[in-house]
Amino acid sequence: MTARIINGTAIRDEIYAELEHEVSELASAGIRPGLAAVLVGDDPASKIYVRSKIAACEQLGLRSEHITPAANTTTSELLALVNDLNSRDDVDGILVQLPLPVQIETRKILEAVDPAKDVDGFHPMNMGELVEGRPRLVACTPLGVMEILRRSGISVAGVDAVVVGRSNIVGKPMALLLMHGDATVTVCHSKTRNMRKFTSQADIVIAASGRPGLITPEDIKPGATVIDVGTTRLSDSRLAAELFKHSPQRLEKFKEKGFALVGDVHPDVAQVAGALTPVPGGVGPLTIAMLMSNTVKAARLRRGLRTQEKAASRR
Ligand code: GUN
Numbered sequence: 001m002t003a004r005i006i007n008g009t010a011i012r013d014e015i016y017a018e019l020e021h022e023v024s025e026l027a028s029a030g031i032r033p034g035l036a037a038v039l040v041g042d043d044p045a046s047k048i049y050v051r052s053k054i055a056a057c058e059q060l061g062l063r064s065e066h067i068t069p070a071a072n073t074t075t076s077e078l079l080a081l082v083n084d085l086n087s088r089d090d091v092d093g094i095l096v097q098l099p100l101p102v103q104i105e106t107r108k109i110l111e112a113v114d115p116a117k118d119v120d121g122f123h124p125m126n127m128g129e130l131v132e133g134r135p136r137l138v139a140c141t142p143l144g145v146m147e148i149l150r151r152s153g154i155s156v157a158g159v160d161a162v163v164v165g166r167s168n169i170v171g172k173p174m175a176l177l178l179m180h181g182d183a184t185v186t187v188c189h190s191k192t193r194n195m196r197k198f199t200s201q202a203d204i205v206i207a208a209s210g211r212p213g214l215i216t217p218e219d220i221k222p223g224a225t226v227i228d229v230g231t232t233r234l235s236d237s238r239l240a241a242e243l244f245k246h247s248p249q250r251l252e253k254f255k256e257k258g259f260a261l262v263g264d265v266h267p268d269v270a271q272v273a274g275a276l277t278p279v280p281g282g283v284g285p286l287t288i289a290m291l292m293s294n295t296v297k298a299a300r301l302r303r304g305l306r307t308q309e310k311a312a313s314r315r
Contacts (some may be wrong), residue, residue, distance in 0.1 A: 001222065003273040011151050012285035016060065019292055022308060023061050026299065033299035034063035035093040035119065035291075036085050040078065040104065041071030045233070046097045053095065056288045062295060063090065075105045079112050086114040092302060093119035093295035098169075116302055119294040121173065130173055133180050136301070137294055142174035144286025145206060145227050146181070148277060154204070154225050156181035162198050164188045164215070164264065165208035170229055174206055195219070207264035213243050215265040223274035229283050230264030243267060 026033065035057050039050045050066065057064035069078065078100075085094045094117045100106050115125040121139040129136050149156055161183040165171035171187060178185045183204070188195045190209075199205050199219040207215050208229035220226060234240055235258060244251035244260075247267055254260040263279030270276050277283055300307050 003270045003276040006148060006152050006275055006277045006282060008148065008277060008282040008285045011148055012289045015289045019060055019296060022296055031299060032063050033092045033295050034090050035095065035295045036065045036067060036091045038067045038096045040069045040073050041101050050097050053288055053291060056292050060292055071101050075108055078104055078109055082109060082112045086117065091117065092299040093117055095120055117298055119291055119298055130176050137298060139169055139173045140290035140294060141170050141229060141283065141287045142177050143290040144283055145174060146177050147286055148227065152275065154275060156183045158182060159203040160184050160201060161204040162186045162188060162202040163206045170208040174208065209264050211264055212239060212262045213266045215269060217268050217272040220269055220272045222272050225275045226265055226269055226273045227277050227283065228263035228265040228279050231279055231284060232262055233259050234262045235259045
């Protein structure tokens with residue numbers, strides 16, 4: 001059996017088409033949602049991510065602002081910047097790209113963002129609303145995974161789901177979203193004694209450990225859905241040779257470039273799984289789509305307008 005490979009880019013395009021429609025409706029009401037993206041310092045990966053987020057705003061007709069404080073910015077300087085963005089009426093969403101330089105107290109910054117503008121869903125208030133089962137603004141990557149499942153016709157209610165990874169950004173909110181979708185959820189992590197015992201029984205496995213190739217075919221029940229959230233820039237040629245042993249083209253490309261973007265899931269899992277998201281081109285495109293969706297949602301919520309989900313649930 002070979003898994004159905006889920007096309008994240010096509011799902012993103014579907015969401016963009018819906019958002020374009022919503023943005024033009026808001027425009028007729030004189031509303032143009034705005035996102036402020038703050039990138040402190042010059043981490044190369046963060047620069048690429050933030051640039052893609054700004055480009056997505058431009059594509060959808062959202063207002064965007066790219067703020068780039070120097071790498072030696074202090075916590076209090078960054079707090080002042082966040083407070084200024086909190087007070088501005090033309091800013092609906094605030095995103096502070098992580099990781100922040102070491103001298104900055106990340107927790108203080110995330111707690112300073114107005115929860116109503118917290119399009120990353122990292123504020124403890126938004127995390128708390130999610131825990132209670134009335135999510136408002138939720139972290140983009142786990143939201144994107146839920147959209148992939150929903151739009152691929154993979155139901156969650158009643159299934160056994162395993163989340164591998166327990167980060168605040170992905171693992172924890174992911175487990176909560178699945179639980180609220182009526183899945184039976186197990187969370188595995190680096191201290192789990194026998195991960196395979198859990199993953200090999202699961203109908204859905206969400207891999208978010210950041211460890212390339214961690215999930216192998218033996219870990220997966222035949223026919224299960226496997227969602228790969230990991231994105232690692234791999235430069236270890238031995239591991240690349242192992243991961244790409246059945247993909248000569250990818251191995252060639254790795255040798256040419258000296259690196260490859262890989263997920264947590266070994267490519268051979270495609271021989272066992274029922275459905276699988278690739279890296280790249282799986283969950284990645286959805287993360288930015290959900291950031292756009294959260295920005296539009298924040299713009300509506302701040303103005304007391306009904307959100308699209310509310311409207312849909314009344315139909
Ligand atoms: N760094 C890695 N992922 C994310 C994310 O989703 N949001 C922000 N702000 N920074 C990140």
